[in-house]
Amino acid sequence: MIKNHHISIRFLLVFLLYLVLPVSCIDKLDFVGETKEGQLVIYGLFTDINERQVVNVSQTTATGLAPKGIPNAQVYLLNSREERVARYNSVGNGDYEIFGIKANEGERYAIEVTLGDNLYRSKLEKVPELQAEDQLSFDFVKEPFRTEAPESVFTVYSETMLPTTQDPIYLRWTVEETYIWPLVYLPGTGFPPPVPPPCFISDVIEPNRLNLFDGSGTSTRRTKLVLAKRKVDNSFLYPFFVSVKQLSINREAYEYWEKIKIVINNQGSLFDIPPAPVFGNIANVEDPNETVLGYFEVAKTKVTRIYTTRADVPFYLVDPCQFFPNKPDDSYASECKSCDARAQGRRWTNNAPDWWKFD
C-alpha cells in the first residue's frame, strides 16, 4: 500500500508543475483585422437653412487611418424628378459644396456622384416637416470624464419641447463650439502698431457623440438631454459660444444613425448587438453589389446658441498669453501669436460670425 503522505508529496509536485505551465500560455491580445482599402464613402447633408451645403467623397484606407478624400468626382443635387438642380464644387480633400440653395419642406432630394465610369446615386429623401424647440443650458462641474479622476467638465444640456402632434419625429443634434482667442499684442511696425485681429476658432464638441431621439414611441413632449461635454481649459478665458444644430430627419436616416451609434459604442459585452457593416442609401447604379458606405440625408434644421464667459467658470484658468512689457517676444507660446498655431487643425477665422453677440 502506498503511504498517504508519499502520495501527497507527489501530488504537490504535480500541482507545482501545473502552476508553471500557464505562464507561457498567457498572451497579450494581438488582433488586427485584414485591412480593406478603397471602399467608396459618400456623405452629404442637405438642410433647409442658408448655409454651406456639403458632400464629402472619400475612400477607406488602412485600419485606424482616416479615409482619403477624392477630389475629382462630379457631384449633383437631384430633385424629386431626379433632375440635376445644382452641381457641387470641389473645395479639396474630397469636400464638395454649394451655396445659396436650401431644401424645401416636404420636398424630396437625392445626390448623384460620377466617379470615372461609375455613377452613384442616393435614394430620394424627403425633408421632414416637424421641428422641436431647444432651450439650452450648461454647467461646470468636477467629475470623471476621460479618466477615473475628477476633471473640470463643461456640459451642454437641451430641454427640448416636441411638437404636440402624434406624427413621428426623429431628431439628431450636432454641437459646435466657437470661442474667441485674442493674440498677444506685441510691439511692431506702424504707429500705433495694429492690434492683431482675434481668432474665432470653431470645432465640433465630442464629434463621436451621437445625440439621437426617437419621438415616435413616446408621449414625452418635453425632455432634457445632455448634448455635449468637454474639458474646461483656457478656451473659456473669453466668450465661448455653443451652437446646437437640431436636425429633424426622416425615419430611414434615424435608423442609419442608430446603427452608426451601435458600432461606435460597441463595448464587446455579452448583451451588445454584434457589430456589422452599416450600409446607407447610396448605390452604384450599374453595379448594386458594390459596397458604398455613407449616407445622403436631408433635414429640417434649427440652430440654437448659448454662450458663457469667464465669469461663469468656477475654476481657476491660466492665461498663457498674458502680456508683460519686459517679456521677450520669442518667449510667448506660438498659440499667442498665431491663430493657426492655436487652432491646431480646427476651423478658424479672424472675422466674427454674424451671430457673435453677447451682453
Added chain:
Amino acid sequence: MSLKDQIFFSSQTVGKQRIKRNLNKVVFCGLTFLILAAVGIPNLLAQTVFTEIRFEQQDFPKRAQYFLTGKVTHLETNENLAGVSVHIDGFFTGNNTDKNGQYILSLDSGRHRIVFRQFGKRPVHYLVQLYGDGILDVGLVNLDFELEAFTVEADERDRNIRSPITGVTKMDINDIKLVPAFMGEPDVFNVLQSMPGVTSVGEGSAGMNIRGGQADQNLIMMNETIVLSNSHALGFLSSFNGDALQNFTLYKGAVPSYFGGRSSSALNIEMRKGDKETWKGSGSLGTAVNKLLIEGPIVPEKTSMIFASRLSNANWLLDRANEVDVQNSKINFHDIYLGINHQFTEKNNLDFNLLNTGDFFRFSNQFGFDWNNLVGSLTSRNLLTDDLSLVGMVAYGSFNNTFFEPSEVDPSKIENGLYYFQGKITGLWTLDKVDINFGAEAIQYQMRPESLIALTSESGILPETIRKERGMEYAPFISADWNPTESLSFSGGIRYSNYIQQGPDSIFRYEEGVPNTRLSIIGVDFMESGKVVRYNGFEPRFSFRWTFDKVNSIKGGYSVMNQYLQTISNATGPTPIDLWQLSTTYIKPQRSHNASLGFFRNFKEDEWSTSLEGFYRTTANQLEYRDFADLFVNPHIETELIQGEGLAYGAELLIQKNSGGITGWLAYTFSRSLIRTTSEFPEIQVNQGNWFATNFDKPHNISLVTNFHIGRGRTFNTNVNFSSGRPVTGLSSNYVVGGIFVPNFGNRNEFRIPNYFRIDLSYLTNGFVRKWDDKINFSVYNLTGRRNAYSVFFQREGRTPRLVPYQISILGSAFPSFTYTVAFGK
C-alpha cells in the same frame, strides 16, 4: 425445484487462495502523465487485488458450462446488498444481485475474472477457475474505508463498450462533484464542458454547444420534463442543484426516438428521490452560495420527499470590485427543488417534481434582467407485467422574463415569456433479445404577450403589447434494441413529429420579389383560431454496436431530428433571456441529419476507457439574425431573421482513468460549426451567402480533469481547459460620416479572439468537527487569473481617431470560493 437446488455444491474453496498484487504502472494519458513521467513518479496508482478461487467437479462428466451463484452482503453490517453489478472478464453481463443480495451466473468452464461492484463500495476482484458449479459469497465494504483507491463510475465502467448507442455521456453526482467549478458548486454544465464535443461561447454565456450545435438545439430535461431556462448567473451555473441531482445522460450522437424536438442533442438530468427510511439533510454556507437540503420519509417505506434550495450571496463580491459600475451592480439567484415519491406497490409508484429558479441581474444603473422559471411534473411508473412497463408523465413549465433599462430618457422594461404543457407516455416491452420502446409525446406551447412598459411614472414610454404565437408539437415514436448476439446490437427507431401553429396570430403579407422587411409589408391577415401552419416529418434513428474481442467495439449511429422551437438572439452569445420562437409561416422548422461513428476500447479490466468518435451533421433552416436585428416587441419578427444551412463535423478523443489513486480524463475535440444563409435576396444574405463560422466555432478543445484521491474522503482536483478562440466580427476599415469616425466592420465572424486557457482546482475534505458529518470545499476557478478574451471591441486610443482592438474578459481574475457543508441525520 429451484435453480439453486440444482446446483451441485463443490468443495469449500477447493483451490487455494492466492493473492496477486498487481501494481498498475500505467501512465495516465495526456499532460498529467507526461508530467508524472517527467518527475519520475511511478507506482502512484492504487493496487488491484485479485482473489483466486478454483471450483472443481469430481464425480460428473465435465460440462461446457457451470453455474456460479452466491450472495453479496455488506461486510460490516451483514446487510444483503441488492443491485451489485457482476462483471465477467471485463464485461458487465447485465446481472445484478436481487433484493436479497443473490446472484446466479451460467459461465463457460475455464478461468474468469469476476468483479463485484457497487457505487460507494470497494469493488472486489476474483480470478475464478470454474470447472464445477460453485457458490461464491462476497462481502463489500464502503469506500470510506478505502484510503487510496477510488472507482469513478456509478454506472458500469464498460458501458462505453457495451452500450448500444454512440455518443452517450453519463455521469453521476459523485463524479460531478470532483470537477472543480465556479463558486465551488458541482455543476452539470461545467462537467459537460470538460467532456469531448461540448463547448460554450465563453464564460457568462448561457447554454452549451454540443458537437457544433447551437445552444437551443439541445433538448434539456429534468426527469424527462423540458426545462427551457436552465442557467444562473448569466450562465456560470446550471439551475440544477448538485445536492438533489442523481445523474445525467447526454445523447450527442444518435438520440433515441423517445426524445425529440431539438436538432442536436438531448440531455436528461435525473434528480434524486428522497430517503424512504430516515430524515436527513445538509446545510452549506459558502462565499457565493448557501444551500439547504432536507429529505426523508413522509410515510416510511412508502412516501419520501426531498427538498433542496440554493440562494446566492455574491453581492459582497461585487462591492469589492474596483469598477464603480460593478460596485453598483447586483446579482441574485435562487433555485428550489421539491421531489415527492410515493410507492403504491412494488410495481407502481408516482413521482412529483417541482423546480423553481429565479435570477436578478442589474448592471449599475444601466440595464438589468429578471427572469424566473417553474417546472412541475407528475410521473407514474407502472410495471404491468414482468415484461411490460408503462411510464406516464404530465408536466407544466413557465418562463417569465423582464429586461429593464432604468437610466434612459424614458425608463422602460420589456416583459415576455411562455408556458407549456407536456404529456408523454412511454412503454417498454422486454423480450428475450429485443427491448421495444413505444409511446407518444405532446407539448402545447403558449408564448406570453410581449410588452413594452414604462418603468417609472415619469417615463413617457407609450405602452405596447404584441401577441405571440402558440403551437402544439406531438409525436408518436417507437424503437427497438435488438441484441442478436453478445457482440452485436442494433437500435432502431422512428419518430413522427408534427407541429401545428394555432391561432390567434397576425400573418403579415409581403411584397413579392423583395426580401421580407418592415417596408415590404403589404397587408396582414388575422387568424383568430385554428391552424395557421403545419409541419411534420419522419425522424428515423438508428445505431449499432459491434463488440469484438470483448474490449473493443465499434459503434455508429444516424438520426434525423426536427426542431420547431428555437431561440432568437442578436447578442454576442446565447443569454439566459434569449427569446423563444415557435416556427411560423415564415420561420421554417429546423431539420438535422446526424451521423456518427466511433471506436471504443477499454484496458486493464476497464480501469481505462478510451474512445475515438467522429460526427457529421447538416441542419436545414438554421436561424441567423440579420444585421442590427430589432427583436423586441416586433410583431413581424421574420423581417429580422434569415434562415440557412448549418454544417458541423469533427472528431472526439477521450481517455479516461476510472479507478485508482488518480482518476480523471483527457478529452480532445476537433469540431467545426459553419453556416450559410440561403435567401434568394442578396441584400439580406449574411457574408454574401458564403459559408462562415458560427460564433461558437472552436476547432480545438482540450480538457484534462484529474482527481487525486488522497484518502479519508479527501480529494484534490484539477481541471485544465484549452480551446481555440471563437470567431468574432472584426474591423475592416474606418471612414468618416458627418465628422464621426466610424469603424467599418468586416464579414460576420471573420476573425478570431485569442485562445482560451483556464485552470481550476478544488480540494474536498472533511470538516473541522469530528462528530459531525461535515465537508469543506475550497476551490479556485481560473487559478492563473488569465484574462480570457470573451469578445473584442474597438476603441479610440487617447484623442486620436485611430481605433484599436481591445479584448473583454468576463472573468479576468482567479475566483476562489469556500463552502462548508454539514450533514445531519443518517
